[in-house]
Amino acid sequence: MTIQTRPIGRRLASVADVHVNLTDHYDLSGEIYRQLRSAILELRLRPGDRLPPTRELARRLGVSRTTTSVAYDRLSSEGLAVAVRGAGTFVGQVGAMPSGRRVPAAVRPLPEWESVPTPSFNWAKAEFDFRPGMPDARLFPLRTWRRLMAAQFQPTAVGRGVNGDPAGCAPLRAAIAHHVGLARGVRCGADDILVTNGTQQAIDLVSRVLLRPGDQVALEDPGYGPVFMLLRAVGYKVNGVPVDSEGLIVDEIPAGTRLVYVTPAHQLPLGMTMSLRRRLALLDWASRNDAAIIEDDYDSEFRFGGRPIEPLHQLDDSGRVIYVGSFSKTTLATLRLGFIVAPSSLVRALHGAKFLADWHSPVPLQGALAEFIAAGHFARHVRRMRLVYEARHELIGDILRHRFSSQLEVIPSAAGLHICATAPTASVDQIAEVVRRAAGMGVACHPLALFRLTRARSAGLVLGYGAIPTDRIEAGLERLHRCLIGVSVSGAPR
Numbered sequence: 001m002t003i004q005t006r007p008i009g010r011r012l013a014s015v016a017d018v019h020v021n022l023t024d025h026y027d028l029s030g031e032i033y034r035q036l037r038s039a040i041l042e043l044r045l046r047p048g049d050r051l052p053p054t055r056e057l058a059r060r061l062g063v064s065r066t067t068t069s070v071a072y073d074r075l076s077s078e079g080l081a082v083a084v085r086g087a088g089t090f091v092g093q094v095g096a097m098p099s100g101r102r103v104p105a106a107v108r109p110l111p112e113w114e115s116v117p118t119p120s121f122n123w124a125k126a127e128f129d130f131r132p133g134m135p136d137a138r139l140f141p142l143r144t145w146r147r148l149m150a151a152q153f154q155p156t157a158v159g160r161g162v163n164g165d166p167a168g169c170a171p172l173r174a175a176i177a178h179h180v181g182l183a184r185g186v187r188c189g190a191d192d193i194l195v196t197n198g199t200q201q202a203i204d205l206v207s208r209v210l211l212r213p214g215d216q217v218a219l220e221d222p223g224y225g226p227v228f229m230l231l232r233a234v235g236y237k238v239n240g241v242p243v244d245s246e247g248l249i250v251d252e253i254p255a256g257t258r259l260v261y262v263t264p265a266h267q268l269p270l271g272m273t274m275s276l277r278r279r280l281a282l283l284d285w286a287s288r289n290d291a292a293i294i295e296d297d298y299d300s301e302f303r304f305g306g307r308p309i310e311p312l313h314q315l316d317d318s319g320r321v322i323y324v325g326s327f328s329k330t331t332l333a334t335l336r337l338g339f340i341v342a343p344s345s346l347v348r349a350l351h352g353a354k355f356l357a358d359w360h361s362p363v364p365l366q367g368a369l370a371e372f373i374a375a376g377h378f379a380r381h382v383r384r385m386r387l388v389y390e391a392r393h394e395l396i397g398d399i400l401r402h403r404f405s406s407q408l409e410v411i412p413s414a415a416g417l418h419i420c421a422t423a424p425t426a427s428v429d430q431i432a433e434v435v436r437r438a439a440g441m442g443v444a445c446h447p448l449a450l451f452r453l454t455r456a457r458s459a460g461l462v463l464g465y466g467a468i469p470t471d472r473i474e475a476g477l478e479r480l481h482r483c484l485i486g487v488s489v490s491g492a493p494r
Contacts, residue, residue: 018045018052020061028063032071040080040091049091051081112233127442128476132269132418132464134333139388141381148371152364164360166351168195168339172370176325176339179373184297185314186323186341194340194350195361202324202340203227203294204234205357207259209349210292211236216257220248222451222458224268224296227261240454243267247274250281260286260293264312265300269451269462271413271420279312286320293321299329301382304390305414319343327369329417329466330382337365392465392473393419399477400463407484408461420448422460430487431459437483443476 020035022028039045052060054068061068072089075081082092108114167173173193180186196202211217213235219228221240232238241252241260248262260282264274274282286293295312313323323341328334342350354360372378396419400410408421423431428449435447448460461480468476 020057022061022063028061029067029070029074032057032061032068033074036071036075037078037080040075040094045091047091047093051089051091053088112235116229116233126439126444128444128472128479129467130443130445130463130465130476130480131467132446132462133329134464134467135329135331135417136385136388136466136469137332138469139385140332141377144377145368145372148368149364151371152367164363164366166194166355166360168193168361169363169366169370171374172366173339175370175373177341179378180323180325180341183301184311186311187314188323188341192341192344192347194342194347194354195366196324196338196340196354197358197361198328198336198338199296199298199324199326200226200230201357202326202338203261203296204230205350205353206292206294206322206324206340206342206346207231207234207236209346209353211258215259216254218253218257218260219453220262220267221453221455222269222448223261223453224263225451225453228453231261238454240452242455243270243272245272246278247272248278248282250278250285253285257289258291260291261296262293262312263296263298265297265303265309266413266415268296268298269418269420269446269448270411271416271418272411273309273414276309279310279315283312283316283318283320287318291320295321295323297323297325299416301330302386302389302417303415304386304393313341319345322346330378330385331369331372335365335369337361337369388470389417389465392468392470395470395473396463396465396477399474403477403481404484407481417466418462418464420460420462422448422458424459426459426487428457428459431461433487434480434483435461437486438480441479441483443479443483445480 018036018039020032022031036045036051045051051057051072054072055065058065058068072081072083076083076089079092080094081089083089170190172195173190176193176195177188177190181188194202194205196205207217214237216237216239217231218239218241219231220243222243223240228238228240236259239254239257241254242249247264247267248260253260262274262282264279266273282293285291293312293316297311311321311323313321320343322343324338325341326338328336328338340350369378393413397410400408400419400421404421407426408423411420411422413419426434428447431447431449435445438445445464446462448462449457451462452458465473
């Protein structure tokens with residue numbers, strides 16, 4: 001039954017499309033009453049919901065109207081339903097609700113999925129928000145974006161009401177190819193692009209078309225935890241590989257590794273850039289070991305100093321690098337659109353994997369983003385935000401190097417939305433206590449230990465600056481400093 005609405009006083013009440021199953025052929029009105037009563041008490045029917053008219057319910061169930069009227073009268077006599085002359089019958093205001101009937105859970109997930117922690121992301125706004133990975137939504141051109149999104153729902157919009165291409169809509173793939181070719185030197189065409197729901201889906205799809213359960217994968221350690229958990233849950237053997245000032249230590253990649261995931265332009269979370277020597281060594285290793293590389297270029301649009309590095313994809317002459325990117329860092333965190341630049345040998349398989357995963361990413365979002373890029377709005381927004389983030393990056397770095405010099409050591413970086421600092425004289429537990437105290441004072445940040453995958457954890461802090469206005473950075477860091485000096489090296493409060 002189609003849900004309808006009708007004004008009742010100053011509000012709208014919906015006609016409930018409630019399921020009634022007549023299994024008792026000897027007490028039809030009683031069966032209708034009991035099922036509606038259960039639906040009301042279990043809150044499947046909520047106070048104020050409009051019940052179907054007795055005549056309509058009788059027609060649907062193949063009974064007389066008298067039968068449904070008797071059931072409604074019993075509900076009304078208990079205060080579970082209220083008849084309003086000329087308007088219909090509505091669920092009444094019921095007091096405390098008993099919990100619904102629970103069916104015993106006979107099926108269980110595989111152990112590897114039970115061990116995946118469900119993110120309890122309580123993204124309540126912190127007074128001073130230094131959490132990494134979030135762009136500044138306040139400075140995004142929302143008025144322009146709303147206009148472009150509205151245009152996607154016009155009757156003349158391309159693809160209206162039709163399933164889309166698993167590879168992504170053609171205008172967006174062309175816009176992405178032009179952008180990464182111009183801004184990052186990635187050699188590709190629209191046919192090489194696959195649009196995904198963010199970076200994590202991109203990595204999931206690539207791994208599925210390349211690997212079998214039990215195959216070995218290598219990730220930077222410290223690194224991006226969700227990718228580690230994803231690949232391990234799917235059934236691959238995932239190894240953490242240490243990094244140094246030049247990036248991933250290629251000689252530490254375990255023998256038999258089939259796939260390596262790296263963030264060479266801005267290592268997550270430490271922030272260094274992989275040196276040219278190390279990038280060439282990684283490509284040579286992949287060639288000698290018949291392996292593939294996923295290059296996650298997640299926030300390199302925001303580079304503040306030094307010469308932009310060549311992506312691994314640009315240096316690759318054997319088609320072993322799969323380049324992935326995301327718009328969640330450059331536009332809005334909630335805009336879950338990413339992309340893959342795939343070698344020609346993988347394109348068809350990736351299209352099939354995307355089709356089987358979710359058919360295609362949201363078509364209206366793709367259309368709006370394509371126009372946002374093609375009209376120059378994206379490039380202007382990135383240029384504007386690069387200046388904003390550079391100022392915040394420099395401010396936080398200067399304060400950490402001067403005010404926090406006895407507690408933290410800043411790792412040099414020249415890109416991205418966060419800055420990392422180690423705590424050589426503190427323990428992991430002490431930093432965890434600092435983060436907890438800071439949260440109590442309205443300061444949100446992440447400990448470096450959160451990014452450790454398989455190796456021993458290190459003490460430090462990862463401070464983002466996308467979500468905090470520039471004029472609030474100093475006050476927020478001052479509160480964080482008070483938390484640091486309130487915890488001694490031994491862990492006992494001073």
